[in-house]
Amino acid sequence: MTSISAKGFGWRHAGRRRAALSDVDVHVEQGEKLLLLGPSGAGKSTLLAAIAGVLGDDEDGEALGSLRIGGNDPAEVRGVVGLVLQDPDSQVISARVGDDVAFGAENLGVPRDEIWERVRRALDLVGLDVPLDHPTTKLSGGQKQRLALAGVLAMGARVICLDEPTANIDPEGVPVLRDAAVRAAEASGATLIVVEHRVEAWVDHVDRILVLDHADAPSVSVTGTGSTLTSAAPSTAGATIVADGSPAEILARHGDALRDAGVWLPGPPPEVGRARPVPGSAQFVQFAQSPRSAAALFLDDLAIGYHGDASPVRRGITAAVPHAASTCVVGPNGSGKSTLALTMGGLLEPVAGSVIAADRIARGAGPNPMKWKSKQLAERIGSVFQAPEHQFVTATVRDELELGPKLLKDPAGTQRVDELLERLRLSHLAGANPFTLSGGEKRRLSVATVLSTAPSAVILDEPTFGQDRRTFAELLRMLRSLVDDGVTVVSITHDPLVVAAMGDHVIDLGEVGER
Numbered sequence: 001m002t003s004i005s006a007k008g009f010g011w012r013h014a015g016r017r018r019a020a021l022s023d024v025d026v027h028v029e030q031g032e033k034l035l036l037l038g039p040s041g042a043g044k045s046t047l048l049a050a051i052a053g054v055l056g057d058d059e060d061g062e063a064l065g066s067l068r069i070g071g072n073d074p075a076e077v078r079g080v081v082g083l084v085l086q087d088p089d090s091q092v093i094s095a096r097v098g099d100d101v102a103f104g105a106e107n108l109g110v111p112r113d114e115i116w117e118r119v120r121r122a123l124d125l126v127g128l129d130v131p132l133d134h135p136t137t138k139l140s141g142g143q144k145q146r147l148a149l150a151g152v153l154a155m156g157a158r159v160i161c162l163d164e165p166t167a168n169i170d171p172e173g174v175p176v177l178r179d180a181a182v183r184a185a186e187a188s189g190a191t192l193i194v195v196e197h198r199v200e201a202w203v204d205h206v207d208r209i210l211v212l213d214h215a216d217a218p219s220v221s222v223t224g225t226g227s228t229l230t231s232a233a234p235s236t237a238g239a240t241i242v243a244d245g246s247p248a249e250i251l252a253r254h255g256d257a258l259r260d261a262g263v264w265l266p267g268p269p270p271e272v273g274r275a276r277p278v279p280g281s282a283q284f285v286q287f288a289q290s291p292r293s294a295a296a297l298f299l300d301d302l303a304i305g306y307h308g309d310a311s312p313v314r315r316g317i318t319a320a321v322p323h324a325a326s327t328c329v330v331g332p333n334g335s336g337k338s339t340l341a342l343t344m345g346g347l348l349e350p351v352a353g354s355v356i357a358a359d360r361i362a363r364g365a366g367p368n369p370m371k372w373k374s375k376q377l378a379e380r381i382g383s384v385f386q387a388p389e390h391q392f393v394t395a396t397v398r399d400e401l402e403l404g405p406k407l408l409k410d411p412a413g414t415q416r417v418d419e420l421l422e423r424l425r426l427s428h429l430a431g432a433n434p435f436t437l438s439g440g441e442k443r444r445l446s447v448a449t450v451l452s453t454a455p456s457a458v459i460l461d462e463p464t465f466g467q468d469r470r471t472f473a474e475l476l477r478m479l480r481s482l483v484d485d486g487v488t489v490v491s492i493t494h495d496p497l498v499v500a501a502m503g504d505h506v507i508d509l510g511e512v513g514e515r
Contacts, residue, residue: 008065009025012064013436019064028191030189034191035210036195038468040439041438050067070158080158084145085163086439092144096133097131097136100136104155141333142173162195165196173332174201178205197263209250211250211261264469270469272480302317306339313339324488326479326503328498329490330507361457384459385461389435400445403449424445424474457487458490459492464476476498
């Protein structure tokens, strides 16, 4: 039996004063299906990495207590546990889809004929409908999440750990991915542990909910049969399990406390305001309906993709991005949203056509962002990548934020950095290594890094990825305040709540242009 048992388990990242986890006591029987909840930064990803045996060695941090998988050290039975990480790019191993899915099974010594049967079945289960020789570099973020899950399913893992598996998946794909994981676990008797900020998609498909939070934060305190909010003095202790029970029990007894802690529960979304209606039109309009004279960026018969590819990702895009307004770009996974973001941001040369920056954005640098120098680009258009790690270059959170203002010799930079640290709940992490942050913290840092240079336009790829209910609302309020201050904001998103709050203008890449 592949049970999971933790007794007083904890982990402190190297160089951190405060532990990520402390005094975790839990026992999970094989075949259970668990949902692991908690606010951003509560150690959920750390616990999954510990179970998978990939936390690292003594140079990476300090482990306390014990954690056993079937009675063994997790590092000794890594093939037993399959882990889908928050950042799907970090799990892509091979150049072709089929080889990538087969990689884990091959390393476990599965017979070759059986491997390819498993590969095809896993790809079908997760809904990734591409040829086996399809290049992994041509997959979207959402498709890579499907790819990573397919690889875990093909391994036949006895414990399946999923870290925000639907974060970059379009709404139609969420139940497909969820059902694939649940069916695979039930068919094989595997344990399923899922980290998700939003409960609704999973609550009816799990047996048990565990809640992680810090003891010195307002949280759930399990005493008898009730739930209370407790607040202790700040300490160096990390997050621990503060609630454990069936979904019905946890939601009924601890719902209010969980919502206060930032957990997304079924019900009305947080109040973040709504997108402003566009005069004379419906709320959701296409870029092409916005007059070019009012545009910050104009896309002229644009074809997007990577040079050397056989064909563009999308072509024939003619549209205007309105100045000092918020625009959302939506569309199914693989439709070219992230590629369009890089092209609009002056980071990827168009295959054909052009991106034209209006004078109010260009400010004398010329109309083509691709020809701007890096300093000119940083002052004019800021880009937040889909994978936050791709834009971290320094050793601490504060250094990351100060880098841009220092290069621009901006005298207001230090004050702006302090304000961003405070507003995005990163002050306590100012000295931390960016790569040791949680997924939600990394996303907030990547947004803050771009805002530290005060650009005239901001293009954000999945800006609310990995955010709990509270930080989601705070982040969108900040973006809305940027628009009110005259900044042009473009959000690449699959989240209807982001569109409702930020969609002054909307472009659906399922409708605009062609493949």
